[in-house]
Amino acid sequence: MGVLIDGTWRDGELPQETGASGEFRRADSQFRDRITADGSSGFGAEGGRYHLYVAHGCPWAHRTLIYRSLKKLNDAITVSYAIPGLKQQGWTFENDPAFPDCTPDTVNGFHYLHQAYTAGDPHYTGKVTVPTLWDKKARRIVNNESSEIIRMLNSEFDGIVGDGADFYPKPLRGEIDRLNETIYANVNNGVYRCGFAKSQSAYEAAYDALFATLDELDARLSRQRYLFGRTITEADWRLFPTLVRFDVAYFSLFRCNKQRIADYPNLANYMRELYQLPGIAATVKPRYYVINYWSIARLNPLGIIPKGTPVDYTAPHDRSRLSS
Incomplete structure (x- = not known):
């Protein structure tokens, strides 16, 4: 495992992830901007503008892949799939014949996901997680909280793809x-x-x-x-x-x-x-x-x-x- 400390990748974990009694505590996601249909948030819903960094193994990322499929957003939102397992520098994107369902980063050419985090904030400190939703136009991360990403996919792109299925009535x-x-x-x-x-x-x-x-x-x-x-x-x-x-x-x-x-x-x-x-x-x-x-x-x-x-x-x- 590893984290970014002031923009530098280091081995280890954040100390706050373990409580006083030995309990695991998940760190909060830090990128919490929102895509809106009308663009009022500064991140408008547009076909082809956004990219997901995911890993098949991750259940949080899996949520976003489900919504991307069910909401017919496969053509509107591109995806890069990390190879399974956290490598020495975390989530890694590359061609590997052993993992045919994984891909390099075709948008930015990042080899490691942590490069996406420091691209927007060179001094970022924290975990580097999937899913990460990237704005190609602004060249920065929009959001890395899966529960919020699926809400955006549920409703904000309906005018782009014409799919009105609502999983949050x-x-x-x-x-x-x-x-x-x-x-x-x-x-x-x-x-x-x-x-x-x-x-x-x-x-x-x-x-x-x-x-x-x-x-x-x-x-x-x-x-x-x-x-x-x-x-x-x-x-x-x-x-x-x-x-x-x-x-x-x-x-x-x-x-x-x-x-x-x-x-x-x-x-x-x-x-x-x-x-x-x-x-x-x-x-x-x-x-x-x-x-x-x-x-x-x-x-x-x-x-x-x-x-x-x-x-x-x-x-x-x-x-x-x-x-x-």
């Missing part, structure tokens, strides 16, 4: 926000709180919250097809990237080993249904998840990568038994 926004908070704290980030805990008590607290929430979600999905009944919403697409990574990475490497997603009848079938919706399968790269996570040196110092990816996302699901 106004009548449900309050409920979606509340459920998002629980899923983020206990599941999306909860698996990281298990994997990067530095004390037994911190690990067990995260573990208990994770599986209590998965139990609740499985029960909820026994009664309804999606998290909010008949409608697929942002909450579903925020949960999905964690589910598809769980059995191939989090269960073993992060010690989230009470149950697999495959052992939850409703979550497992729900995950497969979402995977099988048009445009989603192409965003899922399980082998990259294995390589990405098992390349974390502090968790797997010998660097031995498990051979299998034991999940069949294409198996039939039973969700049609519930009202669509």
Whole structure:
């Protein structure tokens, strides 16, 4: 792992990422500008203006790839895919025959993502993360917070592509926000709180919250097809990237080993249904998840990568038994 300190790449992590009791604390994203349809923010929605830096292994980046696909923005927003695993200088963009789904940076020619951060702020201090949304016109980062990027993709480009699908409908926004908070704290980030805990008590607290929430979600999905009944919403697409990574990475490497997603009848079938919706399968790269996570040196110092990816996302699901 590494961070930028006053514009210089250094090994290590930010001290505030570990709490007093050994708990993992995720640092806040620092680039928080917003694209708007009318351009009032200074960043107008324009086809071809923006570029995403992502990595297939990252669940936060996966959210943005899902929205880019579902909102038909593949031609409007270009993408560079980092090779899996954080290298000596972090996320790296290059041609590698071993990773045919990864690409060099075709916009700026950056070899390392941290170059995008210092291009806009030569003295930047902080983490360098995917997804990162880049403005080709202004030659700077707009935003690196996935939850905000997907909101922009959900609504601000509708006039560009003519796609009115809305995964954050106004009548449900309050409920979606509340459920998002629980899923983020206990599941999306909860698996990281298990994997990067530095004390037994911190690990067990995260573990208990994770599986209590998965139990609740499985029960909820026994009664309804999606998290909010008949409608697929942002909450579903925020949960999905964690589910598809769980059995191939989090269960073993992060010690989230009470149950697999495959052992939850409703979550497992729900995950497969979402995977099988048009445009989603192409965003899922399980082998990259294995390589990405098992390349974390502090968790797997010998660097031995498990051979299998034991999940069949294409198996039939039973969700049609519930009202669509």
